[in-house]
Amino acid sequence: MTGLPIGFGIRLSDSVRVGGRAQVLTGGSPLRVLFPGAAARDLLATGGFSVSDGPSAELAEKLLAFGMADPAAASLAAPADKAVTFVVPVRDRPDHLRRLLQSIGPGQRVVVVDDASLSPQPIADAASAYAAEYVPLAVNAGPAAARNAGLARVRTPYVAFVDSDMVLDPGTVPALLRHFADPGVALVAPRILGWNPGNDAGWICRYEDSRSSLDLGRRPALVHPRGTVSWLPAACLVGRVEALGGGFSAELRVAEDVDLVWNLVREGKRVRYDASVAARHEHRRELVPWLARKMFYGTGAHELSRRHGSNVAPAVLAPWSVAFLLALLAQRRWSLPVAAALAAATALRLARRLRRSPKPLRLASVLVGQGVLAALGQGSALLLRHWWPLTAVGCLFSGRLRRAALLAGMVDAAVEYRRTGAELDPVRFAVARRLDDLAYGAGVWLGAVRGHSAGALLPEITGLRTTRRRRRP
Structure with a gap:
């Protein structure tokens, strides 16, 4: 048996496609196609199950590891009171x-670490007022x-790291x-939403409320590099x-949370994002500090690389x-036919590998369609976010690149506006979206x-023999 206890419940993730009578499962990150046996299909008949024996525990472990199932957290036992220190x-x-x-x-155990405040006494007074342990550092670290x-x-089994600009609901950590x-x-980690104590949040804050860098979306996920959720913010x-060891890489002042998550995953530990649980963060309201923070986040990509x-x-x-992307970018008469032919050929090749599916060509077409959308999204991000300085220079000389960048920007803004349901007019949302990308890319x-x-600017082409080596710090 695996380590999952008897009674541990799971449910298939909302993003998983179930074909036939659970004969084919498609989903996870990276995308996988599974063909469950008869016993597994019986367990999955209602979309989830609870661990009852060795085989059910093994199935649950596999689905969790593949990112195709989520824990039914509400049904799980909570640790004893006083098991966590903030x-x-x-x-x-x-x-x-x-x-x-x-x-x-x-009544909670709280440790307040003062990172060499310019005015430490108010911090010490606040900690004392709420019976928190106060730990001053002599040098800003x-x-x-x-x-x-x-x-x-x-000294407790669990620790909750919470930044001072956060606000917790009573049920967040439990x-x-x-x-x-x-x-x-x-x-x-929970989903991080905005905290707006004032009446007028301002257009920057309303954009952040809908698309904050700390908000990782509405769906729970297994967290790992290149996953749909690939990191967790250290804000909460x-x-x-016992799994954290020494904790964060102390020498990092940016991206230390990403580094911690990826180190834990590399060690074989599981990291999860629970979108059903929320915490609140006071977003920046002024344009210049907001842009500076986005740019600061971007600078962490080099060290992560x-x-x-x-x-x-x-x-x-x-x-x-x-x-496919290069054919579209060429903007010739043959571009659309060639792009369509590439997608069709890929679907046919994939269908041969999915012969166990009741409808292999249909499944392959769906998967290739998802691949097309993913490629378009990543191509758009390269043009507008990561490579925008090259795009800006290229647009001075190429009408095709100008049209591609304009179309990508319009489509990206429209898709994100609809997806996020921002409480902001489309024009200001589009402006904020582009400023967001420009600042991060500049970083x-x-x-x-x-x-x-x-290294942080180079895309990876899968299937090639050459790989970029990962160096340990």
């Missing part, structure tokens, strides 16, 4: 800290080191703790202390999808220039 890194902002500590509530200083003082009924889970994380290689690639494309390029490496 670690709050802070530098100044005592009002934010008081608000967070009030939301955590009384950054949020990763501050969290590690707090982690070293944790709900996340249920995931640790799976002994393979090391880290879990709950972890199993140095540590984790092609996991940080801005696009991962199959050879056929590269040819990626700045990090690449400083680090003398283009």
Whole structure:
């Protein structure tokens, strides 16, 4: 048997396509096609099941590992009371800290790590007012080191890292703790939504409310590099202390959360995102600080590339999808027929590998259609986000590139506006969307220039023999 306890419940993820009578399962990240046996089909007849014996535990373990099922967290047993310690890194902002500590509530173990505040006394007073342990650092070491200083003082099985500009609901952390009924889970995070205490949030804040860098979407997910959710923000994380070791890489001041997640995954531990649980973050409201933060995030791509290689690639494309995008970018009379022929040939080739499916060609066509949409999305991101300086220069000389960039920008803004349901007019949403991409992309390029490496800018073409090596720090 696996480590999953008896009674552990799972349900197929919403993104999984079920063909026939559960004869074919398609989904996960990376995309997989499974052909369950008769016993597995019986277990999956209602879309989920609870572990009752060895075979059911093995099936549950496989589906969880493939990202094709999610824990039925509400039905899982919660850890005992007082099993978690809250670690709050802070530098100044005592009002934010008081608000967070009030939301955590009384009777909790809380460690406030003061990362060399310019005015430490208000921070110490806030910690004392809410019976939190106050740990001052003599030198500003950054949020990763501050969290590690707090982690070293944790004596409970679980730790909740929460930034001072967050606000928690009473049920946020208890709900996340249920995931640790799976002994393979090391880290879990909630969905992070906006906190707007004022009446007028402003257009930047309303954009962030709909498409914040910290909001990872409406669907739960297994977190791993290149997954639909590939990282978790350190603004709110709950972890199993014994699985975290020394914690974050203390030398990192950006992308330390991505680095931690990827290190845990590389060690074989599970990391989960639970979109059904929410925490609140006060987003930036002013244009310049907002752009500066986006750019700061982008600078972390270089260090991630140095540590984790092609996991940080801005696009991962199959050879056929590269040819598909190049045919469209050429904008010739033959472009659409050639692109259609590439997709059709790929579907036919894939159908031969899916002969066990009741309708192999139909399934292959659906999968190729998803691949086409993914390729278009990644191609658009390269033009508008990661490679925008090259796009800007190219547009000075190429009408085709200008048309491609204009169309990509319009379609991207329209799709995201509809997907997010932003409480903002389409024009300002489109402007904010482009500024978001420009700032992040500028940060990626700045990090690449400083680090003398283009690793974070290089896409990966799957199926090629040459691979970029991952170097350990």
